[in-house]
Amino acid sequence: MTAVATFPSIVAGIGCRKGTPSSAILAVLDEALEQAGLSGLRPALLATGGIKAHEAGLIAAAETLAIPMVVIGREALEAVASRTLTVSDISLAHSGTPSLCEAAALAAAGEPARLVAPRFARNGVTCAIAIVRGDHDQWMEAPWIR
Template identity: 30%
Template sequence: MKIAIISVSDKGFELSKILKNKLDDDSTIIKTDLYHKDVKKQFPILFYEYDAIIAIMASGILIRSIAPLIESKISDPAILNIDDNGNFAISTLSGHLGGANNLTEKIASLIDATPVITTSTDVNKRLGIDVLAKDLYLSIDNTKEILFFNKSILEGKEISFFINPDKNFDYLFEYLNDNTLEIDISINFSSKINTDEIHVQLDGHKLVLKERKVVVGLGCKRGKSCEDLYDGLKCSISELNIHISRINELCSAEIKKNEKGMLDLSNKLNIPINFVELDKLKLFESDDIQKSEFVKSKFGIYGVCEPSALIMAGFDSKLIYKKTSYNGVTIAIAISKN
């Protein structure tokens, strides 16, 4: 997640600096940029450049600033509102699909604030279908149906899920098992369903949830074992709450194609691994990757795990876990746009 923090007062700016320092240590936060004052000028830019905006200002200023920019719960960024004293963190826009509710909980814990969340499914301790999709990195084909399914969940109706029996959906079963008191679901199997889809049905209404491609980029010192790589992978996906069965692909640079540890990890997990050509890595550019002069001097590329993951996840993909080191192993995770 790329976050912009914008403040109005000097006190708010000091709070934003404290918050940035804390967020920079979080591997799930790709970058955090600070902006101060010039709210009218800044918001129209920030709204389309960041996944989330944290506004440290009065709610009236925030609401008037974003009102002309709001388009859809599918595309709008997460918006949080924090007062100058850091007493309250308020989820203001895109609570579910945009991730504002989860981010609000995170931010509140970092600055010892009270989180304020008002979405109906959350206050009634029910699991929204859009929350499930967000948590499991699934796209939704017909977002207009979200309201119907969430209303049905609030009313306690049973939702029917249809999945392909030949696909490993452990990630879905574990997730639902952890939320058994929040949603009533029946699981049905059909070989007619695509293996990367989950069909949701009730009373003639239907949603198709489709897996976005989750790609783990790997880097390591020469000779690192499968166990070393596996330990790093487990730590990273734990931070993202991703079940290992949800990973679609492993990857690295072609200079690592003979690393036994990587090949063994692919076999151990039964997840395919691909190696990206050096020419592609040399040409790849992104403001989000961490550039290493050491790697550049040795291999002619600025990085391994982050650019490899972004390339293999496809055009317009994004990082959801920045390069993080674990005892000689580096992990980065990217996700496809759709």
């Protein structure tokens, strides 16, 4: 049997207003990581919902960080909605989930994941940090990521 190294992996769920520049997204991501006690670390991936799939600032932020951006389908977001920590009427109206960024982070990270804190919001950007222990490649093969 081959041993698998276990370590905490970070997934950042992101929501933003249309047209938000990558610099604002990256600044809020840094602040969210700092508040979570993860300053100086980088998420393994950025996650968002389908309504933000083509958001230029979000795509550019993932490219700047040289990490994948995954788009989580509505069903997968709804499946983890009960595990979110924040309830936003705006998020419910636009994405059908209490918190798009929290649900995206949880869905992308998988079942063992947990949010380290409620979402962080500033300057039109919301960011949630989920942490998971285990093989970090597990999310790239997960069926809910499309």
